[in-house]
Amino acid sequence: MPSALVVVPTYDEVDSLERTIGRLRQSVPHASVLIVDDASPDGTGELADRLAAEDAGIEVLHRTERGYGSAVREGFRRGIAAGVDAIAVIDADGSYDVGLLGEMLEAVGEEVDLVIASRWVPGGDVRAMAGRRRVLSQVGNRYARAVLGTDVQDLTSAFRVYSTRVLRRMPLDRMRSDSIAFQIELAVRVAQAGGRIVEMPVQFTERAVGVSKTDVGMVLGTLRRVTQWGVHGIRARPRTKP
Ligand SMILES: Nc1nc2c(ncn2[C@@H]2O[C@H](COP(=O)(O)OP(=O)(O)OP(=O)(O)O)[C@@H](O)[C@H]2O)c(=O)[nH]1
Ligand SMILES: [Mg+2]
Numbered sequence: 001m002p003s004a005l006v007v008v009p010t011y012d013e014v015d016s017l018e019r020t021i022g023r024l025r026q027s028v029p030h031a032s033v034l035i036v037d038d039a040s041p042d043g044t045g046e047l048a049d050r051l052a053a054e055d056a057g058i059e060v061l062h063r064t065e066r067g068y069g070s071a072v073r074e075g076f077r078r079g080i081a082a083g084v085d086a087i088a089v090i091d092a093d094g095s096y097d098v099g100l101l102g103e104m105l106e107a108v109g110e111e112v113d114l115v116i117a118s119r120w121v122p123g124g125d126v127r128a129m130a131g132r133r134r135v136l137s138q139v140g141n142r143y144a145r146a147v148l149g150t151d152v153q154d155l156t157s158a159f160r161v162y163s164t165r166v167l168r169r170m171p172l173d174r175m176r177s178d179s180i181a182f183q184i185e186l187a188v189r190v191a192q193a194g195g196r197i198v199e200m201p202v203q204f205t206e207r208a209v210g211v212s213k214t215d216v217g218m219v220l221g222t223l224r225r226v227t228q229w230g231v232h233g234i235r236a237r238p239r240t241k242p
Helices: 017-027 042-055 066-084 098-107 131-148 164-168 179-192 216-231
Strands: 003-008 032-037 058-062 086-089 114-117 125-127 160-163 197-201 203-205
Touching: 003 017, 003 042, 003 066, 017 032, 017 042, 017 098, 032 042, 032 066, 042 058, 058 066, 058 160, 066 086, 066 164, 066 179, 086 098, 086 164, 098 114, 098 160, 098 197, 114 179, 131 216, 160 164, 160 179, 179 197, 179 216
Parallel strands: 003 032, 003 086, 032 058, 114 197, 125 203
Antiparallel strands: 086 160, 114 160
8 A cells, every 4th residue: 555645625614524534534544634724714724623633644734825726736745745655635525435545545556647536437426416517527528538638537526546756747836727627637747747547436426515616617717728728739648640
């Protein structure tokens, strides 16, 4: 089992954080946890501090700036500095089944640089997701796949394990994308860096508590980004000449 850091970005997740962290500590006790909270007004940061005080395997990073992408990038920098073998990222809202993480960590290694917990491969199980969102995610993924030349089925999944080796090669300071576009950009960059990507079917349940931070603007922004990348010829795999 590789040494690992699990990055958990949080913003206003006071109703789900403790449960998610509890499950994490239970399912991968050897991995340390870094909660990155951006001054949530609902007390998530204080709750995170309390959890960290009770468990030496948990650390909290409090930031004043806001942003999912920059929170995760900061987590990557910490993991790289700590010299762990693998860095995992999972949402705090309990949507993704944490139980898969042990298997994901085992899969990452010499041969594999990114393991994606995938909702859209056979065996993936998506619950309580409104039909509209389901279609949007699948159509969006199909569009991004075609434009960017990759066969990753769930480019937008936020539950992933990266090899630290591949993250060291990412230009973290130059990356500006956020939210859904951030997930797609990283998958493409890993492929461009020659990293092998593996998808594992995950059980996904739409968040039951708390408020979504993803809005229509982010979805449209992602669509625009993917289209721009396509126009600029940015692809996971170079186009094969006919
Ligand atoms: N640190 C930090 N975390 C964030 C920020 N925005 C979102 N998050 C966290 O990132 C994770 C994903 O956000 P969600 O709101 O669940 O996004 P989503 O899964 O697309 O939307 P839902 O369908 O509502 O679950 C959650 O753990 C959030 O708390 C942010 O600005 N800063
Ligand atoms: Mg969510």
